[in-house]
Amino acid sequence: MPLILNGKELSETIKKELKLEVESYISKGLRKPALAVILVGSDPASKVYVRRKKESCEYVGISSLSFNLPESTTEVELLELIGKLNGDDDVDGILVQLPLPSHINTQRVIEAINPEKDVDGFHPLNMGKLATGKDDGIIPCTPLGIWIMLKHYRIETFKKDVVVVGASNIVGKPMSLLFLKNEEATVTVCHKNTKNLKDHTQKADILVVAVGKPKLITDDMVKENSVVIDVGINRLEDGKIVGDVDFDNVKDKVSAITPVPGGVGPMTVVSLLINTLSIYRKKHGFSPHPLTEI
Numbered sequence: 097m098p099l100i101l102n103g104k105e106l107s108e109t110i111k112k113e114l115k116l117e118v119e120s121y122i123s124k125g126l127r128k129p130a131l132a133v134i135l136v137g138s139d140p141a142s143k144v145y146v147r148r149k150k151e152s153c154e155y156v157g158i159s160s161l162s163f164n165l166p167e168s169t170t171e172v173e174l175l176e177l178i179g180k181l182n183g184d185d186d187v188d189g190i191l192v193q194l195p196l197p198s199h200i201n202t203q204r205v206i207e208a209i210n211p212e213k214d215v216d217g218f219h220p221l222n223m224g225k226l227a228t229g230k231d232d233g234i235i236p237c238t239p240l241g242i243w244i245m246l247k248h249y250r251i252e253t254f255k256k257d258v259v260v261v262g263a264s265n266i267v268g269k270p271m272s273l274l275f276l277k278n279e280e281a282t283v284t285v286c287h288k289n290t291k292n293l294k295d296h297t298q299k300a301d302i303l304v305v306a307v308g309k310p311k312l313i314t315d316d317m318v319k320e321n322s323v324v325i326d327v328g329i330n331r332l333e334d335g336k337i338v339g340d341v342d343f344d345n346v347k348d349k350v351s352a353i354t355p356v357p358g359g360v361g362p363m364t365v366v367s368l369l370i371n372t373l374s375i376y377r378k379k380h381g382f383s384p385h386p387l388t389e390i
């Protein structure tokens with residue numbers, strides 16, 4: 097059996113530590129950290145994710161301010177709310193749940209968030225800082241969560257051949273930039289126009305898959321004893337949630353693998369808390385959060 101990278105368990109351990117950390121700020125007389133969560137519309141999956149984020153905030157002692165806006169909200173109304181939250185000194189982080197309804201320009205919304213409050217790290221300034229190796233930006237939650245998980249399990253990344261499948265702005269691109277930081281690993285990014293996916297994935301010491309296609313990755317596509325990180329969240333017709341990797345088919349060939357659910361997803365949520373605390377720490381004259389140090 098491979099090592100199962102248990103993101104659920106690790107996220108719970110980290111949340112307990114974050115709870116103690118927040119208690120220490122409160123006992124110094126500081127205010128509670130606060131995260132504003134904006135949800136536009138009523139997509140069922142988005143509602144589930146937002147609820148998870150809010151529950152996790154409450155557990156560690158971060159106030160979560162909910163803004164549940166109707167599907168009919170205009171872009172101008174959303175931009176006005178963001179402007180108000182940007183100017184509110186008691187709000188540390190702002191998260192706009194994606195995807196947004198199609199009548200709203202997502203990029204314009206992301207760029208309206210004060211980059212210092214951009215807990216998702218999606219603002220071009222934060223993406224640019226990650227791309228240029230500057231350490232004072234915010235790292236997107238899924239890549240940060242994966243990095244923390246790899247380090248926790250003492251999986252070596254230095255000089256490894258990493259293959260990232262999926263080139264999205266929220267996972268694939270920032271993940272590849274993180275592995276490239278300090279010239280840590282050799283990175284290949286594959287996407288829907290990659291000519292022969294298997295030629296690339298077969299060479300990966302660490303394979304990260306973030307596409308959204310059940311069973312995309314089978315045993316013939318992975319290298320023996322490699323590490324497989326599955327970011328996919330696919331809901332099947334029977335309600336079951338599976339990743340992009342055919343877990344049962346691949347598991348006996350690899351040395352470590354993340355399950356879905358219980359792998360990357362919970363690490364994404366815990367990274368949102370870490371990013372919120374990091375912003376709060378900087379605002380109160382502390383160093384960035386140690387878990388954001390790459």
Ligand SMILES: Nc1nc(=O)c2c([nH]1)NC[C@@H]1CN(c3ccc(C(=O)N[C@@H](CCC(=O)O)C(=O)O)cc3)C=[N+]21
Pocket residue numbers: 144145148191192193194195216237238329337356357358359360361362364365
């Ligand atoms: N602005 C923004 N930031 C995000 O970070 C963001 C977003 N929008 N939109 C949607 C995606 C998706 N995402 C997940 C978070 C947690 C789980 C998670 O906790 N998954 C659990 C449970 C899965 C389930 O039951 O649905 C697991 O994998 O074990 C999954 C996916 C954050 N996203």
Ligand SMILES: [Mg+2]
Pocket residue numbers: 216236237238239266364
């Ligand atoms: Mg994310």
